[in-house]
Amino acid sequence: MPKWLNDAVFYEIYPQSFYDTNGDGIGDINGVTEKLDYIKSLGCNAIWLNPCFDSPFKDAGYDVRDYKKVAPRYGTNEDLVRCFEEAHKRGMYILLDLVPCHTSEEHPWFVESCKDERNPYSDRYIWTSHCFERADGLPCVGGEAERSGTYVLSFFKCQPSLNYGFYEVKQPWQLPMDHPACLATREAMKDVMRFWLDKGCDGFRVDMAGCLVKNDDEQLGTSAVWRDVRAMLDAEYPEAALLSEWGNPRRALKAGFHMDFCLHNEVAAYHTLLRAYDGAIYGEVRGEDKSYFRRDSGASIVPFVKQYQEDLAATKNDGLFCFITCNHDTMRPRANLTPDELKLAYAFLFTLPGAPFLYYGDEIGMRYIKLPTKEGGYFRTGSRTPMQWNGGANLGFSAGDTDSLYLPVDPAPDAPTVAGQEADPDSLLHTVRAILALRHAEPELWANAPFSVHFAEEGSRLFVFRRGSLYVAVNPGAVECAFDAPGARAILFSIGSCTVAEGSGRVTLGAQSFAVLRSTP
Ligand code: GLC
Numbered sequence: 298m299p300k301w302l303n304d305a306v307f308y309e310i311y312p313q314s315f316y317d318t319n320g321d322g323i324g325d326i327n328g329v330t331e332k333l334d335y336i337k338s339l340g341c342n343a344i345w346l347n348p349c350f351d352s353p354f355k356d357a358g359y360d361v362r363d364y365k366k367v368a369p370r371y372g373t374n375e376d377l378v379r380c381f382e383e384a385h386k387r388g389m390y391i392l393l394d395l396v397p398c399h400t401s402e403e404h405p406w407f408v409e410s411c412k413d414e415r416n417p418y419s420d421r422y423i424w425t426s427h428c429f430e431r432a433d434g435l436p437c438v439g440g441e442a443e444r445s446g447t448y449v450l451s452f453f454k455c456q457p458s459l460n461y462g463f464y465e466v467k468q469p470w471q472l473p474m475d476h477p478a479c480l481a482t483r484e485a486m487k488d489v490m491r492f493w494l495d496k497g498c499d500g501f502r503v504d505m506a507g508c509l510v511k512n513d514d515e516q517l518g519t520s521a522v523w524r525d526v527r528a529m530l531d532a533e534y535p536e537a538a539l540l541s542e543w544g545n546p547r548r549a550l551k552a553g554f555h556m557d558f559c560l561h562n563e564v565a566a567y568h569t570l571l572r573a574y575d576g577a578i579y580g581e582v583r584g585e586d587k588s589y590f591r592r593d594s595g596a597s598i599v600p601f602v603k604q605y606q607e608d609l610a611a612t613k614n615d616g617l618f619c620f621i622t623c624n625h626d627t628m629r630p631r632a633n634l635t636p637d638e639l640k641l642a643y644a645f646l647f648t649l650p651g652a653p654f655l656y657y658g659d660e661i662g663m664r665y666i667k668l669p670t671k672e673g674g675y676f677r678t679g680s681r682t683p684m685q686w687n688g689g690a691n692l693g694f695s696a697g698d699t700d701s702l703y704l705p706v707d708p709a710p711d712a713p714t715v716a717g718q719e720a721d722p723d724s725l726l727h728t729v730r731a732i733l734a735l736r737h738a739e740p741e742l743w744a745n746a747p748f749s750v751h752f753a754e755e756g757s758r759l760f761v762f763r764r765g766s767l768y769v770a771v772n773p774g775a776v777e778c779a780f781d782a783p784g785a786r787a788i789l790f791s792i793g794s795c796t797v798a799e800g801s802g803r804v805t806l807g808a809q810s811f812a813v814l815r816s817t818p
């Protein structure tokens with residue numbers, strides 16, 4: 298694992314919505330560069346930048362038309378290189394978003410692949426043998442190409458699946474993984490990675506990482522592809538980091554990823570912490586909200602602890618099991634947690650092992666805003682609105698006309714802003730900065746440092762865990778809790794009230810509180 302990951306804290310940036318430097322209403326690469334000091338001031342020393350490549354933007358850039366060219370609306374390749382350089386000067390790292398599963402239907406490879414005449418790209422995508430032949434249960438499109446055949450999709454209609462082969466070949470048109478055309482796809486993706494790594498990027502977040510190879514229920518074929526890619530990185534770019542969108546760290550980390558994240562996936566024990574999954578799938582929180590961090594949910598931490606301890610043990614030597622505050626595909630956590638609840642949720646997420654991920658704007662509690670769909674966002678559009686910097690025009694996001702904005706800014710008169718929260722010592726922003734400063738200062742809170750459970754019981758809202766000599770305690774409920782913490786002395790950080798009885802190690806946590814305590818053995 299690249300050493301820098303041990304103390305990495307990530308900030309996810311949706312480039313079109315972060316900061317517009319040329320007044321065209323769309324965030325840009327120079328906007329990221331200008332805000333690096335701000336990001337660093339939060340305690341985030343690494344960035345995951347959502348796709349910023351040339352694209353028709355039918356899925357907000359996850360439909361790539363040219364992997365090697367920054368989309369003109371965001372700037373130029375030179376701007377991106379300058380962004381890498383400025384980040385590195387500040388001891389920061391930037392991961393680009395790699396979309397290896399599919400391209401845009403406008404990608405030149407696909408344009409070639411659609412031609413009737415055989416050419417080097419004929420098998421770059423997955424085609425059946427005849428225009429009326431369906432793809433054996435895989436989603437497919439017919440009638441669009443000169444070539445007789447239907448092609449397989451990996452997400453929207455605009456995203457034809459690249460061909461990495463089939464783990465089990467069941468039809469004549471299905472190629473095995475080691476077919477030269479499938480190996481060529483893999484090499485083409487390595488070529489894209491080398492292109493950006495040579496320009497100074499520090500690794501990739503990989504989109505739909507678990508879906509490359511088809512007829513591959515256990516994802517064995519897909520895992521083999523990634524192990525091959527990882528071997529290339531280890532040999533040629535040992536400091537490069539690989540983060541997957543897999544949602545199954547046990548598999549992803551064994552497949553060669555350094556990091557995978559949870560919170561938005563099917564595992565109830567995780568998504569019920571903040572209820573991100575409902576937001577990821579439905580765009581609303583459904584039914585009774587049993588989020589652990591809701592003051593009045595009554596939920597205990599026990600289901601989380603059981604699942605997490607097992608998963609952590611299973612992945613211990615493989616890489617980092619990470620959590621996100623949310624991402625560009627889920628509802629923002631502010632949709633169902635109050636700012637006070639968010640403080641506790643973030644303090645908890647930012648003191649766990651693994652590398653934490655903070656989605657832009659979550660540090661000020663930006664709201665989820667119901668909006669008509671934009672660029673294939675649908676309900677996700679509500680989590681993609683412009684960053685709120687200050688109380689000025691367009692909340693400081695852009696000096697352009699309000700009509701030209703990528704998406705409208707939060708219209709609420711009390712919309713949170715960075716400037717507003719900087720002036721308020723009790724703000725969520727200050728809490729985020731304080732907890733992340735503590736994390737960097739205490740190597741026992743870093744990614745690979747030990748974690749163990751000290752107190753977690755059904756019927757109690759309290760959760761206490763250890764990171765080395767530290768105790769970390771959270772009480773999201775409305776009722777005071779107490780616990781024994783042998784050796785506890787200094788309170789390093791707290792939210793709400795926390796007291797330690799002199800000599801006895803008895804710690805009392807008030808309603809909605811959080812504390813990190815140091816102990817002597
Ligand atoms: C991932 C991305 C999402 C995109 C999809 C297809 O889930 O996070 O935004 O729409 O893949 O590329």
Ligand code: CA
Binds near residue numbers: 323
């Ligand atoms: Ca711009």
